[in-house]
Every structure is written in structure tokens, then in C-alpha cells.
Amino acid sequence: MKLSRTALALQGVELPKPPVRIVHLGLGAFHRAHQAWYTQHAADGAQWGIAAFSIRSAAASAALAPQDGLSTLVQRGVEDVFDVLWPVVEVGDGSSAAGRHRIVELLASPETAIVSLTITEAGYQPGSPALELLAEGLLARERAGAEPISLLPCDNLRSNGERLRLVLTDALRAAEPGWLDSGQHHFVSTSVDRITPRTTAADRRTVELATGWEDAAPVVTEEYTSWVLQGIESFPLGRPHWEDAGARFVTDIQPWEQRKLWMLNGAHTFLALAGQLRGHQTVAEAIADPELLAGVRGFWAEVVPQLPVEVEAEAYAEQLLDRFANPRIEHRLAQISQDSVAKLQERVVPVWLAERGQGRSGAAALSIVEAWCRAMLAGVRSVDAADPGIDAALSEPEPRYALLTLVDSEIAKESR
Numbered sequence: 001m002k003l004s005r006t007a008l009a010l011q012g013v014e015l016p017k018p019p020v021r022i023v024h025l026g027l028g029a030f031h032r033a034h035q036a037w038y039t040q041h042a043a044d045g046a047q048w049g050i051a052a053f054s055i056r057s058a059a060a061s062a063a064l065a066p067q068d069g070l071s072t073l074v075q076r077g078v079e080d081v082f083d084v085l086w087p088v089v090e091v092g093d094g095s096s097a098a099g100r101h102r103i104v105e106l107l108a109s110p111e112t113a114i115v116s117l118t119i120t121e122a123g124y125q126p127g128s129p130a131l132e133l134l135a136e137g138l139l140a141r142e143r144a145g146a147e148p149i150s151l152l153p154c155d156n157l158r159s160n161g162e163r164l165r166l167v168l169t170d171a172l173r174a175a176e177p178g179w180l181d182s183g184q185h186h187f188v189s190t191s192v193d194r195i196t197p198r199t200t201a202a203d204r205r206t207v208e209l210a211t212g213w214e215d216a217a218p219v220v221t222e223e224y225t226s227w228v229l230q231g232i233e234s235f236p237l238g239r240p241h242w243e244d245a246g247a248r249f250v251t252d253i254q255p256w257e258q259r260k261l262w263m264l265n266g267a268h269t270f271l272a273l274a275g276q277l278r279g280h281q282t283v284a285e286a287i288a289d290p291e292l293l294a295g296v297r298g299f300w301a302e303v304v305p306q307l308p309v310e311v312e313a314e315a316y317a318e319q320l321l322d323r324f325a326n327p328r329i330e331h332r333l334a335q336i337s338q339d340s341v342a343k344l345q346e347r348v349v350p351v352w353l354a355e356r357g358q359g360r361s362g363a364a365a366l367s368i369v370e371a372w373c374r375a376m377l378a379g380v381r382s383v384d385a386a387d388p389g390i391d392a393a394l395s396e397p398e399p400r401y402a403l404l405t406l407v408d409s410e411i412a413k414e415s416r
């Protein structure tokens with residue numbers, strides 16, 4: 001049996017089908033494992049339907065449309081726990097004319113209260129299709145006279161709400177000078193955490209064997225999840241009560257996002273580069289390598305003193321070791337090694353600067369940047385927005401110095 005609302009209804013399983021109040025851009029695995037999961041587990045979740053759109057490729061929407069937006073969530077701890085995710089009630093292909101038209105229509109609708117995004121870090125670059133769609137939709141909303149909306153970026157970026165506000169203001173400036181500067185919309189910074197690797201054919205088979213239904217796009221994730229949001233007052237049109245599922249609202253997100261971005265994502269970036277250099281393929285393999293484990297621990301020892309006690313960074317580090325070592329989560333290093341230059345600048349260089357500023361060496365942070373250099377010199381490459389700069393640096397007489405300069409000129413000078 002193929003998974004769909006009709007097929008489940010025939011088996012006596014009636015799932016909620018709430019009206020669309022949330023529009024999501026970036027219909028990947030993570031959105032379903034995280035924001036859709038929180039919505040499903042909010043006490044009032046059955047009032048909040050999500051219309052979710054793929055932006056870059058039609059594959060996710062093509063797989064989920066025949067399933068009425070349903071997908072199976074596999075929470076992979078010691079055992080697998082299977083659940084059907086139902087908050088996504090509509091899916092579309094934002095790369096098609098019809099999909100784009102529907103996104104703009106929904107953004108202009110007074111019923112829409114929230115726009116959330118998982119468009120990868122690249123999606124926040126000027127000119128990205130997601131930003132252009134968002135700009136078009138918000139202008140249509142303005143013309144329709146609908147109320148201001150809440151925008152909720154869920155990508156691994158520092159101050160992602162503010163970042164979105166800035167890039168969107170730029171995107172709108174040409175069309176309507178100064179319009180978005182009036183700040184009538186609400187940009188909510190969020191720190192999101194749940195390791196969700198790309199779904200494999202083996203995962204699809206596992207779901208079919210366990211549940212009896214065929215799901216073209218299940219999602220496999222870990223048990224751990226966390227969602228920290230800044231701006232409880234930023235939802236004038238309402239929101240699901242995500243706190244019921246453990247979401248936490250804070251007044252200052254910075255230490256939380258630093259904990260997550262520096263400790264988890266910084267360590268992932270290191271493991272992805274140094275791990276591939278040492279012939280590993282997954283995070284679990286890499287963290288089992290004593291040399292890499294020592295590198296991660298050394299980096300965390302530099303991060304922890306930079307964070308306030310209330311974020312419990314030491315306890316988070318211990319949890320991370322278990323999460324990274326989970327052999328049942330097959331998180332491939334090649335998936336997480338893209339765009340390393342920008343990631344090092346955001347996740348590792350600030351730790352080095354803070355350590356130096358406090359009179360210490362920052363040696364562990366520096367050794368991560370050096371591992372990246374070694375990877376580039378050894379030809380261990382992934383797609384990177386900085387590729388032209390990397391290629392140019394590699395052909396310099398002093399390639400190591402040129403590579404380090406690309407990441408941070410101070411680091412380059414220090415390690416000359």
C-alpha cells in the first residue's frame with residue numbers, strides 16, 4: 001500500500017488535516033523532522049497546517065504530493081520508532097511557475113501567519129530564488145492589505161532572523177524603496193538542532209518492512225531535538241504552542257546559537273574535512289578515531305569558557321559525543337563538508353579570536369582551519385561558494401598562506 005490519507009483512512013486511521021496557516025520554503029528532510037514535528041506535538045497543532053514548497057528541485061514535492069504531504073518519521077535511537085507526520089497538508093514545486101504563483105498567493109493570504117525557511121545557508125545569498133519569491137510574496141501581501149507576518153528562518157546561521165531581514169530588505173529595495181525598512185514584519189531568530197541525514201533507499205525499505213506502507217520520502221532522525229527562538233512577542237497572528245513539544249523562547253539567542261553553531265556545527269565541519277582526509281565516510285566513523293576525537297575535545301575546551309553557564313555547554317558536549325557516535329545515524333561527511341570557508345568563518349574563527357583576545361593561543365580552533373588547508377591541498381574538495389578563491393589560492397606560490405588568508409587574514413599572518 002502506498003502511503004496517503006485515503007489509504008490510511010481505509011485502515012481506520014483518520015489524521016488531522018488543518019487549514020494552511022504556515023508556508024514553508026525548502027521542503028527537505030529537516031523541516032519535517034523538526035518544525036513539522038514540533039507543530040504535530042503542539043497541543044493546538046491540529047489547527048496549524050503547513051504548505052511546504054521545494055525551491056531548488058521538484059524531487060521532494062513530486063514524492064510527497066501523491067502522499068498528500070504525509071511522510072514517515074523514523075526516530076532512530078536504540079530502536080526505530082515510526083510515526084506519520086501530518087502537519088504538511090499541501091506541497092508544491094517552487095521552481096515551477098504554478099508553484100511560484102501558489103507561494104505568492106499564500107503569502108498574500110490573511111490566513112497565513114508564519115513563513116518558515118530551511119533553504120540552506122546558500123539560500124540567504126543575494127539573488128537566491130527563495131529570497132526573490134519571498135520578496136514577491138510580501139509585496140503581494142502589502143498590496144492585499146493583509147496583516148504583518150512572522151518570518152522564521154531555521155537554517156544554521158548566526159542571527160538568522162536579522163540576516164533574513166537584511167537580505168530581504170535589499171531584495172525589496174529595488175521594487176519598493178524603503179518599504180520593508182519600516183519593519184512591519186516580524187523576523188524571529190531561531191537555533192535549531194536535530195541531526196537529520198539524507199534519506200537512503202535502505203531507509204525506505206526499513207519503513208516498508210516495519211509499517212507495511214510504501215513511503216517515497218520518509219525522514220530518519222535522531223531522538224534528540226532542540227528549538228530555541230528569540231521573540232515570543234513576534235507572532236501577532238498566532239502560532240502553534242511549540243513549547244508543548246519542548247521549544248524554548250529566550251530573550252537573547254546569542255549564547256544558544258553560539259553553543260549550537262560552534263560546538264555541533266563547528267565540530268561537524270572539522271570532522272567532515274579531517275575525517276575525509278583520514279579516509280572516513282560518516283560522522284560516527286570519524287568520532288571513533290582517537291585523533292579526531294582529541295581535536296573535537298580540544299576545540300570544545302576552547303568554546304566552553306566563552307559561553308555563559310546557563311547554556312550548560314559541558315553537558316551539551318557530553319550529549320554531542322553520544323549523538324555523533326550513534327552508529328544507527330548514517331550522517332555522511334560528504335553531505336556536511338560543503339561551503340566550508342563560510343562555515344569556518346562563522347563557527348571556528350570567532351572562537352580563535354575570543355581565545356586570542358583573552359591571552360590564550362586558540363590552538364585547537366587554529367588546527368581546524370589548518371585541517372581545512374590540508375584537505376584543500378590534498379584535493380579533498382566539496383562544492384564551495386568560495387571555489388574560485390580556493391582555486392586561485394592553490395595556484396599561488398605560497399598556497400597554504402593564500403588559503404589561510406581566504407578564511408581569515410589574521411590567522412594567515414599568525415601562522416606564517
Ligand SMILES: NC(=O)c1ccc[n+]([C@@H]2O[C@H](COP(=O)([O-])OP(=O)(O)OC[C@H]3O[C@@H](n4cnc5c(N)ncnc54)[C@H](O)[C@@H]3O)[C@@H](O)[C@H]2O)c1
Pocket residue numbers: 025026027028029030031053054055056057060118119120121122123124128129130154155156192193194195196197
Ligand atoms: N539536516 C539537518 O540535520 C539539519 C539540522 C539543522 C538545520 N538544518 C538546516 O536545514 C537546511 C536543510 O537541510 P535538509 O536536511 O532539509 O536538506 P535537504 O537537502 O533535505 O533539503 C534542502 C532544501 O533546501 C532547498 N535548497 C537547497 N539549496 C537552496 C538554495 N540555494 N536556495 C533555496 N533553497 C535551497 C532544497 O530545494 C530543499 O528543499 C540545512 O542546510 C541547514 O541549514 C539541517
Ligand SMILES: O=P(O)(O)OC[C@@H](O)[C@@H](O)[C@H](O)[C@H](O)CO
Pocket residue numbers: 156192193194195196264265268269335336343
Ligand atoms: O551544512 P551544515 O554544516 O550547516 O550542516 C550540516 C550538519 O552539521 C547539520 O545539518 C547538523 O546535522 C544539524 O545542524 C544538527 O542540528
